[in-house]
């Protein structure tokens with residue numbers, strides 16, 4: 001009876017019933033499998049988020065992104081006035097989050113790897129690439145860098161999925177991926 | 181000097197201070213479930229695209245209030261009541277420091293009110309996570325701090341009562357398993373509250389202008405030490421309730437004290453590490469840190485949960501078989517009292533917590549798999565599978581026993597009570613499932629407009645995503661009706677319930693006699709024979725679903741863009 | 745409770761170490777606080793502090 005003290009003074013030495021022993025063994029093996037899946041995927045998987053990050057002042061990051069964008073802007077996105085930036089294949093690309101946009105719009109080549117820089121200029125944002133459904137937490141004052149390799153082409157949305165104030169639900173950016 | 185009465189149903193000696201404190205804490209909890217539940221319904225109706233009830237500012241306000249009132253206030257008030265119940269009453273002991281317990285109660289209540297006022301005023305719609313640098317009004321933080329200190333006092337009273345009960349030998353041997361489970365919850369609660377203090381006190385200073393900067397990564401690390409651990413308090417408390425219900429309804433003995441207590445020990449050692457679940461796609465933290473912590477060392481706390489998942493139904497099966505319900509694999513289960521809300525609520529919560537909350541949580545908490553779920557509405561889907569159809573449903577189930585027993589009153593609406601666990605459990609279980617489905621398509625959490633009507637660029641979700649958010653709304657209405665019936669029944673019983681006829685044929689009656697029983701089916705040590713084959717089969721079904729679902733998600737991950 | 749089973753050695757039988765541990769709430773409390781404090785919070789905060797400045 002779980003609501004009364006155990007009826008024996010020494011209960012630790014009571015033998016354990018067989019189905020419990022079997023279940024514990026199986027569950028423990030499963031726990032090990034799940035644990036080793038993570039390092040295993042680091043070795044063989046294609047989707048591992050790099051943890052490379054630097055402390056950086058928002059102004060400094062903004063300037064970096066703007067200088068870079070000015071260099072590689074190819075056109076404007078429709079009539080939004082937002083530049084579309086197409087950096088050389090395999091180079092560094094930048095994106096910033098601020099109230100309430102992801103800036104700038106990127107144009108990448110399918111199958112190329114890019115060093116992707118990401119940070120926020122104000123509050124925390126949630127970088128959510130759709131319909132791929134890749135989601136990354138973006139902090140102000142920290143620049144994170146990871147390698148991205150688009151494996152499908154088309155138009156991708158970037159929405160914000162960390163609450164960032166009253167315009168949160170209007171925060172949408174875009175990435176175009178073109179075949180070579 | 182403490183005064184006692186004897187419980188006519190169970191024979192327990194009840195300290196009158198504990199009696200009163202349990203009642204006040206439990207009633208306050210239920211009131212906040214009502215408030216928080218209403219906000220939840222408003223939120224769900226807003227996220228139903230065809231209804232889209234609230235305006236954006238009110239939606240974010242309601243969502244902040246919902247998270248705070250249900251997750252913090254409802255769960256923790258109820259848990260404080262459980263701590264007093266499992267210490268003073270189950271140990272037949274006097275409650276130590278009742279005055280401190282009352283101070284704790286009032287601090288919690290006043291703190292909860294202060295924070296609610298701050299939120300309702302409209303200047304603190306920052307979500308209950310309150311990530312800087314977005315700042316709430318200073319009293320938002322102050323209220324939470326007061327609430328937490330009050331809860332810490334409750335834990336202190338619990339430990340003091342355990343200590344004195346042992347000194348005064350109000351029981352022989354070790355504490356009961358249920359009390360041990362509650363103690364596990366209390367230990368995790370102390371860690372939870374300390375983490376909260378470490379981060380919220382500086383944040384409060386920051387909101388007062390005394391500090392200029394809060395580091396956002398550090399905030400998330402320490403805040404989730406509180407935010408996630410408090411969910412582990414819920415888990416431990418809920419499992420203690422499962423063991424209690426198995427004992428009360430069936431006279432079930434734990435299959436093995438050693439195994440069940442060791443499973444709780446695994447919680448004490450490892451459960452809190454899983455706070456790292458929230459940091460898997462944050463910058464700057466190493467994969468070693470992420471993997472070690474998110475896996476609770478080696479998934480040892482998951483092992484603990486899987487053990488409880490076997491031993492709770494196993495204890496019931498053993499007890500039922502001993503009573504002669506021995507036919508086939510499942511007679512013990514089919515002949516269980518499915519019309520009794522105490523049992524129905526508990527049984528549903530064991531199943532739903534495991535299948536909906538447990539499996540999805542472990543999947544999401546895998547370092548790489550988190551990439552395809554983080555901050556999508558999959559996350560609320562997951563935790564409505566844990567904290568709603570798990571914890572809340574369990575607390576509802578045990579309330580159907582605690583309230584009539586402590587107040588000595590008959591339930592006012594026994595007919596409704598029969599259906600309530602199904603309405604709430606299935607309704608919210610479906611809501612959780614639909615949210616997870618929509619999250620798989622990338623629908624964001626905490627989001628007012630998934631059509632992006634007001635944005636320059638826009639993005640179109642597939643029709644299935646809208647459909648699932650609509651179905652989520654329908655299911656949430658069903659769940660909310662279930663919650664409303666529960667609250668009505670509890671409040672009604674306390675206010676207008678008929679006094680119980682003493683020595684009613686309550687199932688709990690057999691309880692005091694139980695320790696004498698040493699029947700074949702519940703005695704220890706019959707190793708070699710399988711005592712709980714039915715439960716074992718159910719556990720294997722669970723494991724197979726778990727394994728399949730886990731690897732399906734790896735498959736899905738392997739199809740998205742390369743990242744390194 | 746007269747039916748309390750004191751075990752083959754009566755009240756002299758030694759209580760195993762693990763049972764003694766599980767019977768000590770305060771010791772468990774200390775373990776349950778220190779372990780996550782070190783493994784989760786301190787480790788996490790140290791890694792945060794160690795994030796380098798951008799050049």
Ligand code: HEM
Pocket residue numbers: 216217218220221223224225227243244246247250251254255307308309557560564567568572624625626627656657659660663
């Ligand atoms: C009455 C039934 C309930 C309904 C209809 C409901 C519905 C919802 C919905 C639709 C969301 C919004 C998701 C989003 O937009 O991000 C949500 C969030 C949430 N719910 Fe519930 N819920 C209910 C009960 C509960 C209970 C009992 C708990 C806890 C014990 C709970 C805890 C939460 C939390 C913590 C959040 C997240 C808030 C945030 O993101 O800041 N809910 N709920």
Ligand SMILES: [Cu+2]
Pocket residue numbers: 097100124125126160161162163164168171
């Ligand atoms: Cu944002």
Ligand SMILES: [Cu+2]
Pocket residue numbers: 125126160161162163164165168169171
């Ligand atoms: Cu946002």
